[in-house]
Each structure stands twice: as structure tokens, then as C-alpha cells.
Amino acid sequence: MAYVAVKGGEAAIAAAHAWLAEERRGDPAIPALSVDQIAQQLGRAVDRVMAEGSLYDPDLAARAIQQAQGDLIEAAFLLRAYRTTLPRLIDTDPVATEAMQPRRRISAIFKDMPGGQRLGATTDYTHRLLDFALPDAPPPAREVEAEPANMPRVTDMLGAEALIEPDEQADTAPGDLTMEPLAFPAARDLRLQALARGDEGFMLALGYSTQRGYGNSHPFVGELRVGEVAVSIAPPELGFTIEIGDITVTECQMVNQFGGSKISPPQFTRGYGLCFGHADRRAIAMALVDRAMRAAELGEDVKAPAQDAEFVLAHCDNIEATGFVEHLKLPHHVDFQSELETIRAMRRDANAGL
Amino acid sequence: MQGYNFAYLDEQTKRMIRRAILKAVAIPGHQIPFASREMPLPYGWGTGGIQVTAAVIGADDVLKVIDQGADDTTNAVSIRGFFARTAGVRTTTKTEEASLIQTRHRIPETPLRADQIIIYQVPMPEPLYKLEPGKAKARRRHALAEYGEMHVKLYEDITRFGRVAVAYDHPVMVNERYLMSPSPIPAYDNPKMHRMAALQLFGAGREKRIYAVPPYTSVRSLDFEDHPFNPGRAAQNCALCGSGESYLDEIIIDDQGGRMFACSDTDYCESRRGGGLCGGGLRGGGRRG
Numbered sequence: 001m002a003y004v005a006v007k008g009g010e011a012a013i014a015a016a017h018a019w020l021a022e023e024r025r026g027d028p029a030i031p032a033l034s035v036d037q038i039a040q041q042l043g044r045a046v047d048r049v050m051a052e053g054s055l056y057d058p059d060l061a062a063r064a065i066q067q068a069q070g071d072l073i074e075a076a077f078l079l080r081a082y083r084t085t086l087p088r089l090i091d092t093d094p095v096a097t098e099a100m101q102p103r104r105r106i107s108a109i110f111k112d113m114p115g116g117q118r119l120g121a122t123t124d125y126t127h128r129l130l131d132f133a134l135p136d137a138p139p140p141a142r143e144v145e146a147e148p149a150n151m152p153r154v155t156d157m158l159g160a161e162a163l164i165e166p167d168e169q170a171d172t173a174p175g176d177l178t179m180e181p182l183a184f185p186a187a188r189d190l191r192l193q194a195l196a197r198g199d200e201g202f203m204l205a206l207g208y209s210t211q212r213g214y215g216n217s218h219p220f221v222g223e224l225r226v227g228e229v230a231v232s233i234a235p236p237e238l239g240f241t242i243e244i245g246d247i248t249v250t251e252c253q254m255v256n257q258f259g260g261s262k263i264s265p266p267q268f269t270r271g272y273g274l275c276f277g278h279a280d281r282r283a284i285a286m287a288l289v290d291r292a293m294r295a296a297e298l299g300e301d302v303k304a305p306a307q308d309a310e311f312v313l314a315h316c317d318n319i320e321a322t323g324f325v326e327h328l329k330l331p332h333h334v335d336f337q338s339e340l341e342t343i344r345a346m347r348r349d350a351n352a353g354l
Numbered sequence: 355m356q357g358y359n360f361a362y363l364d365e366q367t368k369r370m371i372r373r374a375i376l377k378a379v380a381i382p383g384h385q386i387p388f389a390s391r392e393m394p395l396p397y398g399w400g401t402g403g404i405q406v407t408a409a410v411i412g413a414d415d416v417l418k419v420i421d422q423g424a425d426d427t428t429n430a431v432s433i434r435g436f437f438a439r440t441a442g443v444r445t446t447t448k449t450e451e452a453s454l455i456q457t458r459h460r461i462p463e464t465p466l467r468a469d470q471i472i473i474y475q476v477p478m479p480e481p482l483y484k485l486e487p488g489k490a491k492a493r494r495r496h497a498l499a500e501y502g503e504m505h506v507k508l509y510e511d512i513t514r515f516g517r518v519a520v521a522y523d524h525p526v527m528v529n530e531r532y533l534m535s536p537s538p539i540p541a542y543d544n545p546k547m548h549r550m551a552a553l554q555l556f557g558a559g560r561e562k563r564i565y566a567v568p569p570y571t572s573v574r575s576l577d578f579e580d581h582p583f584n585p586g587r588a589a590q591n592c593a594l595c596g597s598g599e600s601y602l603d604e605i606i607i608d609d610q611g612g613r614m615f616a617c618s619d620t621d622y623c624e625s626r627r628g629g630g631l632c633g634g635g636l637r638g639g640g641r642r643g
Contacts (some may be wrong), residue, residue, distance in 0.1 A: 010431050078393040085358060181387040181562035184490045310488055320397045320560045322475065327398025332430055334422045334459045334618055335605055338521035338540035341586045349516045 024069050024277030025320060026286060038062035047248075047277020048072055053079025054178070054197040056247050056276050073199075077319050084178075091173075093241060096228040097251045097274070098153050101146070102227035104278075104300040107154045109220045115151035122280075124135060155253045155270065164255060164268040171206060184310045191293055191309060195286045196275055198316030204281060206306040207288030215292045218257035219271065226250045226278050251277045254287035261299035361441040367391055371564070373408035375555060378566035383528025384496070385479050390562040399432060399557025403456050403475035410436065410555070411454060412472065416444045418452035423460035423601065423618030430458070447621050459522075461543040463600045463622040464466040466552035468569055474537040476558040481525045481535040481566060501533045504576060512581055521586070528567055528576045536573075542585040542601050549575040588616040595626035596633040 035240065039062035049061040053076040058339035061079060068074035104120025107113055142181055158164040174189040182190060191263060195203060210216055228246040235242070254271035258264070271291025292306035305311055359365065367389075374388035393401040393521045411417065418435050421430040423475075425447040426559060434445050446452050449464040458475040466472055485503045495501065504525055511519040524541040528534045536544055537556060547554060547567060554567040567573060578581035588602045593614040600622055602615040616633075617623035 009426055009428075010435075013428055013431055077392070077396065081394040084393075085362070085364065086393040087364065178391075179389050181389050183387065184488075185510050283408065310490070314489075320394060323397025323399065323401070324560055325398075327477070330399065330458075331422045331427050332459070332538075333603055334540055334601070335522040337588065337602070337618075338586065339544065340604060341588055342517075342519060342521040345586070346515050346517065346519065353516075 031131070033066055033171060035059060035062045035066060038065050039192050044278070045072055045075075047279050048200060048282070049075045049079060050276045051282060052076035052197055053280060054133075054200065055083040071149045073318050073322050077322070088179075088185070090233050092232060092237060092244075093232045095247075096250065097225065097229055097249065098151075098156070100151070100225060100227040100229050100249075101148060102225040105151060105223065106224040106225075107221070107223045109222055110154065113154055113157065115149045121278075145237065145321060152227075153253060155255060158222070158255065158268060162267070165258075165264070165270060167270070182313060186309060186313055188290075188294070191313060192272065192286075192290060193273070194313045194316055195273070195289060198281075199318035199321065200282050200285070202318065202321075203285040203289050204314050206292070206312060207285035209304065210288050210292045214309040215290070215295065217269075217271070217291050219288055219291065221284060222253040222254045222255035222281065224250070224252050224280060226280075248277055250275055250277065250283040252280075252283035252287040254284070254291055256291050258298065264298065268346055269294070301310070355440050358440055360413070361411050361437065362394070363391065363405065363408045368409045373407065374564045375406065375566060378555070378564050379553070380566050381532070382567055382571050383526075383532030383534040383565060385563040385565045387562055388557045388564050393559065395432070395436065397560040398477065399429060400456070400458055400475035402557030402564070403458070403473050403559075404433060404436070404557070404563075405559055406439065406473050406555050406557035406564060407454060407456050408441075410473075411441055411443060413441070413443065416451055417444050418446050418449065418455045418621075419457075420455070420460060420462070420619075420621075421458040422586075422603075423462075424620040426620060434616040443557045448625070449489040449621050455615055459538050459540075460601070460618060461539060461546045463597075463619045464618070465546075466550060466626075470552040472550075472552050472554050474538045474539075474554065474556045476556045476561075476563070478523075479535055479556065479558040481533050481562050494529065496532060499531065501527075504533060505578075507577060509578070512578070517584070518577070520575055524583070525576050527576060529571050530574070531623065534565060534567075534573075540587075540601060541575070541583070542587045544573070544575045544583070545585055549573075584614075588615055590634060592617045592623060593633040595623045595631050596627060597631075598622070 039058045042065065045065055046058050046061045049072055050056050051066055052063060060082065064075035065077040065106065067078060083263065092320060102118060105118045106121065107117065147347050155164055170189065170311065175187065177190050177193050182194065186311035215279060228248055230243045231245050231247055232241045232243050234240065253275035256269045256271055258267060258269040269285035269291065273286030273290065275286065289306055293309040293312060295302050295307040302308060371388060378384065378386045384400045390402065390405060393404055395401060395404060418425065419430045421427040421494050424430065437443055438445055447586065449462045452470065454471050454473065455462065456473045461472065480489065480492050482495060482504065485507060486492045486495065495635060511517065520541065522540045523535055523538040524544055526544060526547065527533050528535050536547060547570065548605040549570050551569055553569055556565045575583040588601055588604060591598045592600060594616050597617055600617045600619055602616045605614050605616060607614055
């Protein structure tokens, strides 16, 4: 009877999951992907999943990508749901990105600077022609012994002349939005945390909107650097700092024109982006949005979406967003039934009134 | 389940959630922020309710999970399976047998007792969000008990449509102090919340809020003296058990406009049928057998 058919059931769920497992594997005649292959050859996907999944672990991210059939938001979700069960043992010290020996370090505001420009492995100047013969084993890239160079932050050089606002020094430990619910107005530490794991597409669109007049801040990429930084902890029982490993990060220091306000002289202002892995787009977009959200603090009018911190922060998390958007496919027939009754009654009233 | 704590969440997280629940019980209807965790089910699937359940469930509890009133809807099956797997607790579909009832969009027809807890899954905990999307501003309105806008909204419905056009998630005043979302239950269910013997807990995972209605607390649906609150239901009897009181699902049975009405609360319907009551089936109209 129809009544039974519209209700779900355990058998239907089990069958759906079995079908999913079969579909995930694809044609069994074709060799299965290995986690190593994903980690090694789909590095940008792994980086994005680590950033949005808020957990630095390339192996787990690769596993999640495989399990999610390449759906990167689903993969980030798998990682988050795993991360949340892990014990929090200790906070690390802040990573020292100025001490990084970058694989890539470019500045758009100076032709050259101490330490020089380094392109690193980038697609920036490739011609986007589909390569129908991508070699299995490309010839090795030429290797040159790198001179260990001092690579001061470009923004610090501007700071020496007081042309750019000083970096804020926080007196208190940064907040943790995974342990405390976000409250508004949110301070910059929490805003940056939210952006660091925010949806890349959402931040890209918001950053882009600031360039098109919706909260323009005249941005320049002061510096973009990619490389490994040491992660250190200082266990209280030891009383000294120990390095526990390296992570790859991308950092963007945005330099923005600022005409001055009642409270600040004309000077350059900062937008900041930092994320796991090699992710230029993500770091640049994050820096644009960070700067846009500082509008109120700098005495600028808050008019554009990217400047509305509550709007940005409440909607940048794609795990939250995809859940609520997709939950619309869950059954809603009880609510819909009450709507049916209401609209019938309203139509009755309207017809009676004619 | 190997590798996971009892009921999935670690004990520190449960303690944090319990603290939020205690605050919520102490201030009926007031939303308490809590550090909601990612759960292995998606936001919108009931992560708030699941976290509240995980924080209060014990090994001796008997859990019932319903979605749209039914125990056998896909999401209810999935959540019940989650706790059976992670907590190893006994589950039931019988309202009387359950010590904890997690629900989405309904309150069971069978009145709840003082030794039961009902846990609602909440998508949007802020009753003012359609009028004031900014959380900071909405919080201020709650602090000042400034709810005039909501009355104006309901009044505007009456002037435009001749009735309040809110069919579900009809706002309620709790303990005559806090305006509260009852979660998207049909208005029909609102009166059941008033002075309910069971503790009512509400969890909103994505929005990171917990709130509560302690037992025997006043829950008043917003209305006007000349337009009293109207908890509507389809003016039909259940085709299966004949009930003329329960909330009904309307089920399309063919492409000729044929339809039948049946209880949304499957346990209520089945227990009535087990007790010898029956409806008119597809011929429509209920009768007692």
C-alpha cells in the first residue's frame, strides 16, 4: 500500500550504501586508486581538503578524497568529523613564517628585494592547453643548490618607514572557534581562523567582489610565500620548546591603500591570508576578505557584503552550508502538510470574501 | 564501537554540552551558545539533537528517534542506528518505552511522562531571524524582551490574509519571558509543549545553540485575543486507525487526485490498530472497528 512506500527503511538505506560502494570503486577491470597516488598526484585537492577540513594530514586527506569520490567538500567534512574526535593535547607556538626558506616567494610591489623573487612550482605562466600526452615520467627539473638567504617580510620593509600600519600585537591568547562558539562582533583572530578553513569558492567570490567596487580596498600583493615551517610546542613540564614537525603553508601579505580617517593618518593597511598547503588563490582571497572585514575598525563605511563580518563569517563554512542547503532533500511532509492546510484555509477565506 | 568513546563524543565535550544544558534549563527558552562539534552526520540532519542526546544518554537509556513523526523515515533510521552502534543502547519505536526521544518536526501523540526527555532537532534557533538576521541585534532584543516586531508580523498576516499565516515553527513565549522557536513542528503540536511533564531540550548544531523548557513550564503560542492561536490539522480521520485527533500525513495514492490521510505518528497509529481500532482504508473516512 502507498503508505508503506513513502516511508523509508533500513533495507533501502543499506541498499543505497551498497550501491554507493560499488559506484565509488567504478569498473573493477580498471585498477583501484591508491591513497599514495592521490596524495602524490592530486596535491592541490589534498591541500584544499586539509585547509577546509581544518586538519593537517595529507594521508588522511587523500583517504577522504578517495572515500568521497573526489567531492572535496564531502572529503573536508569526513576530515572534520574525524578531527573533532581527536584529543587536544597542547597549543603550538605561532609558526614563524618570516623564518621560512620559501619554495616560492613573490612580491608584486617591488621588482626585487632582499632574498629575491622565487617562482617555485607554479602554473602562473603555463599556457592552458590540454596536454593530450602528459608524460608518465617527465624529465627531471634542473636542480641548483639554493643559497640559504635571509628573506625578511616585504611588509616589514615598508613598516620600517612607518608607511604601513604596525602589525597588531595581541596580549591575550588567540581564541579557538572550534572550542568556543563564534560570537559577534568577532575579533580578528577568530575571523582569520574562520577564513583559514572557509570555503575557497565563497572567499574567492567575496574577494573578487571587493575588486569590483563592493568594498574596494586597492589591494597589492605585498608578498606571497609558500614553504615549510616548523611547528613547535613548549610543554609546561619541559620548560623549553621542541619542534614536532614541518607543515607546508601559503602566506599572503596584502598591502592596501588607505586615505586615512579621523583616527588614523594616511598609510598602507594590511590584509592577511594563511592556509595549509600550496594555495595561492585561497591565501590571496582570504587576505582580501580579511582586509574588507576590517572596514569598521578603520573607520570606513560598511556597505558591501565582504565588509559585513557577521555575514561573511556566518556563511563561509562550507560544511555548515552544504549541510543546511542539502537538508532540504530530507522529508518535510509534516511541515508541508500544515502549509497545505493553511493555504487551503486562506483560499477558502479569500473565495468567501469575493 | 572500536576507536570511539561511548556515544561518539569525548567526555570533555559531553561535559561542555551538559553545562550548556544546565544553563538552558535554568533560563527557560533562552538560547545558550555552545561549541558545537562536527558530527559524522551532516549539518541539517540533526547534529544539534544528536549532540544533546550524546551528552545525556546513559547505558540504561532506551532511545526512540522519530522524523516527521515516524520511526521508519530514513533519517530516523540513520540516527537510531548511529546510537545503537556508538552507544550500544536499547532502542524502541514505542513512545511509552523510551526514556529519551529525539525528534525532528513532531511531538508524539502519546503524552510524555516526567521520567522522559524529548530532544528536538532545531535548524534555526533564533525565532526572530526572519525579522532580524543579525545575531548580535537579535540577542539585544531578547535581553530587552523587545518582541513587538513579532506581534506586528502576526498582525500583518491577519490584515493581509485574515489569519496568522504561520503553519509550523509558530513562535512561543516561554515562562512569559523568552520568545522561542518550537523548532519546525506543526502548530498543531505547540499546545503539547505547555506544562509538559517531560524535560524538553533543543539542540541546534550548525547555529551552535542549546535551549530548554523544564518540566511543567508555561509555553504560550503567540496570538491575539480576537485571533486566538489555531493549531490546525487536516479535517479527516486516519485511514488506518480511524483517529480523528492525531496529526495526519496526506498521501497521494494515484495520479487521479486520489489521496488518503494517515497518522504521522506511526507508533500511535500502530498501537491503536493493535488495540483493535481501524480506519476506513482507501475508501476514505474513518470508523471504529
